Amino acid sequence: MEDKDVAFMQEALSLAKKAKDLDEVPIGAVIVFNDKIIAKGYNQRNTKKNPLAHAEIQAIEEAAKVIGDWRLEGCSIYVTLEPCPMCAGAIVQARIDKIIFGTRNPKAGCGGSIINILDEPKFNHQVEIVEGICQEECSKILKDFFAEMRNKRIKMEVDI
Numbered sequence: 001m002e003d004k005d006v007a008f009m010q011e012a013l014s015l016a017k018k019a020k021d022l023d024e025v026p027i028g029a030v031i032v033f034n035d036k037i038i039a040k041g042y043n044q045r046n047t048k049k050n051p052l053a054h055a056e057i058q059a060i061e062e063a064a065k066v067i068g069d070w071r072l073e074g075c076s077i078y079v080t081l082e083p084c085p086m087c088a089g090a091i092v093q094a095r096i097d098k099i100i101f102g103t104r105n106p107k108a109g110c111g112g113s114i115i116n117i118l119d120e121p122k123f124n125h126q127v128e129i130v131e132g133i134c135q136e137e138c139s140k141i142l143k144d145f146f147a148e149m150r151n152k153r154i155k156m157e158v159d160i
Contacts, residue, residue: 008032008078009102009134015042015055016080016141022047026141029055029079031063031072031096038075039063055079056087060094071095080138082109082131088117091127098128102138 008030015028019042031039041058045051056079064070076098077091083101088110091099099118101111110117111129118127 004035005078005100005130005133008037008076009080009100009138011037011040012055012078012080012102013134013137013141015040016138019043019055020141020145026145027055027079027081029059029077031059032076032078033063033067033072033074038066052086054084054087056083057090060090060096064094073097076100078133080134081105081142082111082113083118084108085110085115085117092117092120092123092125095125096127098130100130100133102131102133103135103142104131 011030012028015030016026019028020026024043024046027043029041030037039059039062041055041062043055044053044058056077059077060072063072063075072094075096077096078100080102082103082105083091084105085108099111104113106113108114111131118129120126
């Protein structure tokens, strides 16, 4: 683990906190090219009323505009949570070289938890995977969020 990996993941975590402030599942992503952040994204599915508005998709769209191409070769994506099938597929399709994710996603993770779309040898592109950068902090923000949501739901049921 390098200091820059921690710094980039901390930026992804700050974006996850933005999502949390919007009552969105707190997931953040940044895309890095030549050791500089070129794109950012955070979960906005509820805000945008769009099932595609995941952090990774937001960041990939922005990075493609910055690079001026759909191919994001030479880029790395830092994301607080292991990607879902849609996002893992988009990362492969965008030809991103490397993913660094904070914590595993046992219910939907496609970087090794359930399946590994990112390193499937039958595809024409594989993505290098690094996991566990800032794992405790990435896991905690999600656990805290879902605990708060359960408490709000219980409180609403009691108030009714």
